[in-house]
Amino acid sequence: GALLATLSASELLVALYDAQDRLCWCNDAYAQRFLDGLTLPLPFAELLRHDFRRGIGVRIDCGDIEAFLSDILPRRRQQPFRAIEVDTLDGRWWRMAETLLPEGWLLCVATDITPLKRGELRLREARAQAETEARTDMLTGAPNRRHVFEFGAATLSRCAAAGQACSVALIDLDHFKQINDRHGHDVGDAVLRAFAGQARARLRGRDLFGRLGGEEFLLLLPGVRQEQAREVTQRLRQALQPLALHQGALHYAFSAGVAQAAPGDDMDRLIARADRALYRAKLLGRGRTELASEGDDDGGGSGLNTAASS
Ligand SMILES: Nc1nc2c(ncn2[C@@H]2O[C@H](COP(=O)(O)OP(=O)(O)OP(=O)(O)O)[C@@H](O)[C@H]2O)c(=O)[nH]1
Structure with missing residues (x-):
């Protein structure tokens, strides 16, 4: 109860998927970013398709949701734990940690790493500029x-x-x-x-x-x-x-x-x-x-x- 209340109010994005990869529970922050008022449970692929149509959620550079899904789905649930970096269409970056739980449940916890990413980007730009200047x-x-x-x-x-x-x-x-x-x-x-x-x-x-x-x-x-x-x-x-x-x-x-x-x-x-x-x-x-x-x-x-x- 107390744990759930804490997670619900957290700024972390927290979501729980079942063995059929249906989103069964998520906290408010996750719902705000991805759920767009849909009701649970909801298959992961359906959620992504919906968000893509609505122009929210994860940035999909290729512009083809089905190609994107066939790229990422085979890699999902392959390891007991993985952390990936994704960016959302609102310009933020997230470190998404996915943990496989008993009986096929998947816990997804995302941290906002936007400031880190922006710093990294600035650093990379500064470095590229310094490299150019060293040669010019x-x-x-x-x-x-x-x-x-x-x-x-x-x-x-x-x-x-x-x-x-x-x-x-x-x-x-x-x-x-x-x-x-x-x-x-x-x-x-x-x-x-x-x-x-x-x-x-x-x-x-x-x-x-x-x-x-x-x-x-x-x-x-x-x-x-x-x-x-x-x-x-x-x-x-x-x-x-x-x-x-x-x-x-x-x-x-x-x-x-x-x-x-x-x-x-x-x-x-x-x-x-x-x-x-x-x-x-x-x-x-x-x-x-x-x-x-x-x-x-x-x-x-x-x-x-x-x-x-x-
Ligand atoms: N304005 C300017 N002058 C420079 C720069 N780098 C070198 N110089 C000058 O270029 C001049 C080169 O002179 P010299 O090596 O005697 O050659 P020159 O007068 O071109 O004579 P010749 O090469 O024999 O035709 C020197 O007076 C340097 O001070 C620079 O970045 N800007």
């Missing part, structure tokens, strides 16, 4: 050095395994110090953002464009030979829009060094070759793209200096 350059929104290297390493292995070419273009804005000195650091920042925006807008799905730091960027082009990669940088150069300032258009340019992955190359070694080509592009007057050549590889110790197999 905050000034330009482009992938940062860490992401470029990790993604690049994976891409290199994938291309090597598939026998595909893979090229990088190391891109460095020209006389960027002068832009900063003449127009201020904010304009320098705006140039970096504008350039990154234009470069990223031109990419195909599998390409990657990222900022390595300062005014240095990397274009990673899987499936592309170095000659094509050079063309990609040249098209980007031709299409480059000046930055609009109050005083007029600010034209800027970049130099690039292109290298194609050779067998055994890792990102460091590939970029080191591209860097030597970039250095030549600067020496030769800037605003141009140079290809890496065999002499650009310092050997890296392995002596596997077979350059681009084009």
Whole structure:
């Protein structure tokens, strides 16, 4: 008597199903959520069908109550005890503990875990955001050095395994110090953002464009030979829009060094070759793209200096 009165008034949802899986008793809180004025006893499946039609009770994502039932019914009553998490259409989350009792009775007790779930969700979102930020350059929104290297390493292995070419273009804005000195650091920042925006807008799905730091960027082009990669940088150069300032258009340019992955190359070694080509592009007057050549590889110790197999 006292126990029943306590359960009846509890904020827990409490329900008792018989061996035929008919709901025979439930407390007020359970009745409010699920019963919708129906009279007991009531088969579990009927209760769910009714709630589904009325748009109350458990959220059913597939939108098909019969498919939902044939999914969950075989798993019901299979263990002496189980706890599942369900959410209801009113936006709350529940931990439902189901205990099999003697003679096939099933006791169901649900606890409101909505605050926990919301905290968990916030935590997961914050974590996803932190992960994205750890891989993003905050000034330009482009992938940062860490992401470029990790993604690049994976891409290199994938291309090597598939026998595909893979090229990088190391891109460095020209006389960027002068832009900063003449127009201020904010304009320098705006140039970096504008350039990154234009470069990223031109990419195909599998390409990657990222900022390595300062005014240095990397274009990673899987499936592309170095000659094509050079063309990609040249098209980007031709299409480059000046930055609009109050005083007029600010034209800027970049130099690039292109290298194609050779067998055994890792990102460091590939970029080191591209860097030597970039250095030549600067020496030769800037605003141009140079290809890496065999002499650009310092050997890296392995002596596997077979350059681009084009
Ligand atoms: N505005 C701005 N400037 C930066 C940023 N990161 C690096 N810089 C500046 O970029 C300039 C790079 O100068 P340098 O390395 O001398 O190269 P450069 O002037 O572009 O000359 P070349 O590469 O030889 O054409 C430095 O003055 C840095 O302070 C940034 O995030 N924002």
